[in-house]
Structures are given as structure tokens and as C-alpha cells.
Amino acid sequence: MTALDDSEFDLFGEITAEEKSALQERTQKFQHDQQCMIASLDHDPRKRTMAENRLIFHHKRHSQFTVPNRLRRLFSLEECNRILEGCKEMSCSDWNTARHSAFATTDIPIRNSRFDYLIDQVRDRLIPVMANHYGFHPTRDLEFRDIFVVKYSADAQAGLKLHTDGCLLSFNVLINPKDEFDGGGTYFQPTDQTMASEQGDCVFHGAHIMHRGVDITRGQRYLLVGFVDTVDTIEKDGTGSIKRI
Ligand SMILES: O=C(O)CCC(=O)C(=O)O
Numbered sequence: 710m711t712a713l714d715d716s717e718f719d720l721f722g723e724i725t726a727e728e729k730s731a732l733q734e735r736t737q738k739f740q741h742d743q744q745c746m747i748a749s750l751d752h753d754p755r756k757r758t759m760a761e762n763r764l765i766f767h768h769k770r771h772s773q774f775t776v777p778n779r780l781r782r783l784f785s786l787e788e789c790n791r792i793l794e795g796c797k798e799m800s801c802s803d804w805n806t807a808r809h810s811a812f813a814t815t816d817i818p819i820r821n822s823r824f825d826y827l828i829d830q831v832r833d834r835l836i837p838v839m840a841n842h843y844g845f846h847p848t849r850d851l852e853f854r855d856i857f858v859v860k861y862s863a864d865a866q867a868g869l870k871l872h873t874d875g876c877l878l879s880f881n882v883l884i885n886p887k888d889e890f891d892g893g894g895t896y897f898q899p900t901d902q903t904m905a906s907e908q909g910d911c912v913f914h915g916a917h918i919m920h921r922g923v924d925i926t927r928g929q930r931y932l933l934v935g936f937v938d939t940v941d942t943i944e945k946d947g948t949g950s951i952k953r954i
């Protein structure tokens with residue numbers, strides 16, 4: 710095969726001014742039609758379909774859902790300490806390091822584990838709050854795509870680099886007392902702020918927001934992390950863990 714020089718290898722070419730303006734016109738018409746369609750939908754997420762709720766979320770996410778939120782005391786101190794005891798009883802080989810390819814955490818998926826009971830608790834206490842905030846039906850639309858306990862250690866994996874999560878919504882709950890580590894917290898790029906939780910507090914946010922787990926410099930930091938999506942998307946994609954991007 711002979712190499713082509715740049716002048717020969719012009720697969721698409723420049724688009725003409727007419728083509729460019731036709732493209733802009735089509736894009737504007739599409740955006741206008743979509744806005745009209747969205748404006749015609751019921752205001753109550755319970756009366757809209759799951760797909761309509763997702764469409765509205767996607768439409769608003771870069772303008773209105775750029776700021777993280779906090780829910781204090783999702784778990785009581787007793788509940789956190791019970792999870793923590795469970796974590797400390799796990800052996801090194803119970804912790805996975807290869808489930809989330811590009812941005813791996815040291816974690817234990819909780820489905821069918823000793824922490825399985827947490828799934829219903831989080832579904833009852835957190836999902837309606839997130840659904841209400843982001844315009845979804847309180848019980849019908851949202852489900853966990855993945856839910857797992859994460860361990861950061863100052864001398865091993867100390868944090869997580871800047872990323873977005875490949876789902877709709879994400880949350881994390883601090884499981885151990887914050888005096889067991891220095892540093893930590895979740896940094897959010899749009900607000901340029903680090904959210905540092907008290908034990909049992911939950912931070913939730915749109916998964917599209919750039920964020921990172923700030924490195925700890927002493928001790929250990931345990932989180933419960935969940936990736937949430939619409940039920941129909943999860944069913945369509947099948948189960949399995951998702952990527953951080
Ligand atoms: O460590 C944190 O605070 C954030 C965790 C996170 O973003 C993730 O697990 O995807």
C-alpha cells in the first residue's frame with residue numbers, strides 16, 4: 710500500500726457556507742422542537758413516563774444540575790459502625806481492584822454480600838430524595854446500577870483522579886469517623902469545592918459532573934458508593950459494573 714499525501718487524503722473536505730448554515734438551521738429547529746415538546750409535558754414527574762423524565766434531566770443537566778447536594782445522616786453512627794466492623798472483618802482478597810477499568814477503586818460490591826441489607830435501606834431513604842431533586846418518579850424510575858463499599862488507604866490507593874461516572878446520578882456516604890483520616894472529601898470541578906462529610910452523611914450529584922476523591926494523607930477512608938440510572942436503561946444494558954470516564 711502506498712502512502713497518500715495530505716492533499717489526496719481529503720475524506721470529508723471542508724463544508725461549504727450553505728451546508729454550514731443548513732446544518733445550523735436543522736440544529737436550531739431540532740432544539741426548538743425539543744423545547745416545545747418538553748414544555749408540553751406535565752409538570753409532575755409522576756404523570757410523565759420514565760423516558761420523558763430522563764429526557765428532561767438530560768436537557769437540564771448542564772445548566773441546572775451542576776452542583777452537588779448533601780443529605781445529612783443517611784446512616785446513623787450505629788449503622789455506620791456495623792458496616793465498618795464488617796469491612797474490617799473482610800480479608801485482603803475480598804477487596805477488588807479491577808472492577809472499574811480506567812479509574813479503579815479498592816471496593817466490595819454489596820449485592821449478595823454481607824452488606825446486601827443496605828440496598829433496601831438506601832433505596833428507601835435516598836432514592837426518593839434524589840428522584841424528587843432531579844425530576845424523577847419517587848419509586849418507579851431509579852435503580853442502582855452498581856453499589857459498593859470503597860476503601861482508601863494513605864499507603865495504598867489514597868484517592869481517585871478527576872472523572873465522571875458512566876451513569877445518570879451518583880452518591881457516596883462516609884462510613885467511618887472523619888478523624889480516622891487526614892485529607893479526603895469529594896472535589897467538584899464546577900463549584901471548585903471539596904465536600905467533606907461527617908460519618909453517615911451522603912453527597913449526591915449528577916454523574917456528568919467532573920469530580921475526584923481527594924487523596925488522604927493518613928489513615929483510612931471508607932465510603933459506600935452508588936451509581937444510579939433509570940430502570941429501563943439498566944434493563945436494556947444488562948447488569949454488570951460500569952466505567953468511570
Ligand atoms: O472518593 C470520593 O469522594 C468519590 C468517589 C467516586 O467518585 C467514585 O467512586 O466514583
Ligand SMILES: [Fe+2]
Pocket residue numbers: 872873874879920953
Ligand atoms: Fe465518581
